[in-house]
Amino acid sequence: xxxxxxxxxxxxxxxxxxxxxxxxxLLNRGRVxxxxxxxxxxxxxxxxxGLIAFMFDQEWRARYARLGKRAAMPLDAxxxxx
Numbered sequence: 001x002x003x004x005x006x007x008x009x010x011x012x013x014x015x016x017x018x019x020x021x022x023x024x025x026l027l028n029r030g031r032v033x034x035x036x037x038x039x040x041x042x043x044x045x046x047x048x049x050g051l052i053a054f055m056f057d058q059e060w061r062a063r064y065a066r067l068g069k070r071a072a073m074p075l076d077a078x079x080x081x082x
Contacts, residue, residue, distance in 0.1 A: 003079075003082060014028065014030070015027065015028065015029055016029045020039070020044075027039060060075055
């Protein structure tokens with residue numbers, strides 16, 4: 001998993017428009033603000049901390065902890081690289 005900032009292209013009453021890899025993406029504003037909005041398998045959220053960060057951390061551990069007692073790269077080390 002990778003955290004990346006995307007430029008905000010516009011706000012509508014119920015939608016958020018962002019530019020991701022050169023494409024304009026329309027997301028549900030409520031889901032982005034209070035949870036996660038998915039577009040083509042990519043998760044978008046408004047916060048890197050709190051409950052959302054905890055959920056992504058748990059998902060990362062569920063995916064990669066099975067590689068052994070320790071994942072190929074600890075999450076803290078991966079965050080430091082980014």
